[in-house]
Amino acid sequence: MADTVATMMDYPLTLNHLLTRMKEVYPIQEVVSQRPDKSNTRQTYANIHDRAQKLARALLKAGVGKGDRVATLAWNHGSHLECYYGIPAAGCVMHTLNLRLSPTDIGYIAAHADDKIIIVDDVLLPLYDQFKDNIPAHRTIVIPFGGRVPDGMENYEEFIETCTDDIVLPEIAETDGCAMCYTSGTTGDPKGVIYSHRSMVLHSMIGATPDVLGLSNTDCVLPVVPMFHANAWGIPYAGTMVGAKFVFPGPHLDPESLLTQFMTEKVSFSGGVPTVWLGILQTIEKDPAKYEALRGLRTAVGGSAAPPAVIRRFQELGITVLHAWGMTEMSPLGTVAQVKPHLAEKGDDVYFSYRARQGYATPFVDLRHRDSDGQILPWDGKSMGELEVRGPWIASSYHNYPEAADRWSNDGWFRTGDIVTMDDEGYVQITDRSKDVIKSGGEWISSVDLENAIMGHPAVAEAAVIALYHPKWDERPLACIVLKDGEALTKTELDAHLLDEFAKWQLPDDIVFIDEVPKTSTGKFQKLALRKQFEDWQWGKDQRMAI
């Protein structure tokens, strides 16, 4: 059967091809970086290429070996892009440390990853000092923006010049690791995944397609999403693959600084979490005419759900908000809320309701959702189950953390922890996190749906619905309600309000009034605290005034 073998070249999918392409095809394309002092530095792609190559050779000269982790603790800028390409070109794994985590966590993560070399922005040295002693033997390279390089650390500019031409870059297989990220670790230890050259290349190819991020040589891209967070959603790789101009904001992520860069550098594509865009919207609203030139800007929004009203208002301003969903374990792109033409024709309300969903899977991401018995559910727009994903840029395990093997199904799908419905055209709607969904008598009730409905009652300021143990139904919902000043509410009144939308068995069994819903530092409900507070709840004993 040898004569039926495909006759295609065995050409590996590595980031090195993209690095070479930067110099060969787009040598004079620009990379603009805003420095800590707010001045802009301008580099060309050819310059980034040359310096990334120097960095790779210098790393090898410094003695790192294949697969060794080289970490970065850095804002978004050109030198970080050099690390994105130079570290993998040396055969190493670039480990981006998330500077938003606690110093304790960052130290744990750097030690767990066994980072051999850490490349740090000088402006981040005060943070670095808080955890560097927790990391085993390592070298520190400081990217100098004006600050002094402390004793015992090396200057990045001098370090890359230690490279010599006799150092040969290693052959890279497409399955070799190129980068790693840790999840933020809201539950349990932070856990890391190692991306391969192949996974990153495929993620870039699909990321660039029109219905995902849609990146072109004609674009000017400003990633607000940090390069230390989930590969900045793959934008640095996908964007350089197509030769886009880049504008990196450095540490300046306030609305005024971003809007100034958008306007002066003629940014056409951006991406960031909803809070960034809420801030930008508030600034624009103060003087919409001033920002008229932003019409045509597209931006990806992810990390958490963007409010539909915000998506709609941006659209009125001529700015397209592309709602995307993914996870660090997914490189991160999973779904994008593109609206199919036949749905877009159904009017604004339908259109924006789809724009605010999680969207449908990108090519080469498989989705399914299963109930608590492991049954695969129909895509009927109503059956709720945990979303599971599969694909070439999705993790198959955590790095050195076998304890979390239960995050994968027996047949190898990654369990996202998100409770979703899927409709008959593949649109995903997240209804809950799996830890918050109420598992009642084999059926699931969305705590988020109940909360939204309860908060729609005029007497209610805020509400969290939690699952508590029930001897007969396993779990039942308890509604924890913050009333508006001077208002009152009975369970009978609330039931009447909810019965428009919910079946009787889905209603909270009891309600309890509290002063406020406990929240995390980013404003998310801390339901775990509520569950702990009410863990001994006696159903039906009318304790609502007892708190």
Add this chain to the structure above:
Amino acid sequence: MADTVATMMDYPLTLNHLLTRMKEVYPIQEVVSQRPDKSNTRQTYANIHDRAQKLARALLKAGVGKGDRVATLAWNHGSHLECYYGIPAAGCVMHTLNLRLSPTDIGYIAAHADDKIIIVDDVLLPLYDQFKDNIPAHRTIVIPFGGRVPDGMENYEEFIETCTDDIVLPEIAETDGCAMCYTSGTTGDPKGVIYSHRSMVLHSMIGATPDVLGLSNTDCVLPVVPMFHANAWGIPYAGTMVGAKFVFPGPHLDPESLLTQFMTEKVSFSGGVPTVWLGILQTIEKDPAKYEALRGLRTAVGGSAAPPAVIRRFQELGITVLHAWGMTEMSPLGTVAQVKPHLAEKGDDVYFSYRARQGYATPFVDLRHRDSDGQILPWDGKSMGELEVRGPWIASSYHNYPEAADRWSNDGWFRTGDIVTMDDEGYVQITDRSKDVIKSGGEWISSVDLENAIMGHPAVAEAAVIALYHPKWDERPLACIVLKDGEALTKTELDAHLLDEFAKWQLPDDIVFIDEVPKTSTGKFQKLALRKQFEDWQWGKDQRMAI
């Protein structure tokens, strides 16, 4: 080092994912096919999926094995798309027979490929009858558009219903073959290449990106380029991956039929050879107002160079012509003539000069050009050498044809046979075919450049420049000129005309007047015939009037 291994899933890149995606994500998207009687048939993606699955199971039931070739002899239509997915889903290699070749060649090709089953449009049976007896034992399945299915052949509609649910589709590895095409064989035997699932998937991913074909779910795609020619440039796979609406023209490739479909089905993307677009342009010019709705249409043009004036005129009409270059051995996409923003700013003349080039490489296509000594040439915009290519969707050999191993360099690059210059931003300009370039004293002279310049002389109707043996310089150019009626030209006059553009050593040594340049059926110069006619040329003996 096990702990440094990437933790990504081992997920194969196969067409089966795209087939499943058609039903899961885009079930109600439309596929319109124009039948031989000019009526339109409408299918959904879900229907195409189901029928492709049936075809796959029916093929397995019919006894084909992994890697067996199943051929098609068919126009562009929905059932051909079913073959594009169904044949590979059975683990077979879809072999698209080029119905434009001579019956002798098609018979040779089908026999060389060892096609086990041939799926034929009923309207193509008269052609099929001319070569079917030259193919060893095989089964014939006829796609019925109204004609009778001859004895000894099977009806496609009945054949796919022979599938049974107990037939399990095979596991596919991404390196398995999925399709094959033969080159037209202008020199020597037709030669085939076998694409792998992996190569086709990667080609689709890059093909869909904005700067290559730029395909989206919002597009309506009409591929004029035949599905029997170089995978219709990958449009069927890339387009279904993103969920585009398809309109297949069947056998109706005349300008009026195409324009009617463009208008009524609201086509947004098309692709075909220059002659198709010349015909369409002529029809539009008769009544441009009638075709105003075509503004916004984009079309890929390849196969041979499109005249710059045509590209420009289409742009005035609001139709973007995307000049692309590739080869059957390259799946076929290699370069696309996108104009970088900084070049587009330099005014229309620069802009359109770039639009008319071959363009720069798509991601994951490597280019280089080498001189006759094998030296890699600089990308300086003037050094001429043979273009060589490398990449994951480029052939590494021909199928069962070791005699042509010299088409690959010792280090594994495919030698395209095109003589090119490369500029410092990667733009390719084809200056000649390697068999036509004049290799004079170690330097190369472009026959095409000389021809274009000579045809710019007012006395000349047509000219072909050929390389002939020269005892001192190895080869020297002979200009074969067709004069306009009543005109005359001396070598001295011609030299004076050419010296504006060429160095003295590049000028033709002699000129000869002929009645016409011999041409192929597609209008290309048959220089081989001229070289044969003048092979005993005595340089400098002034034989110009002797013909």
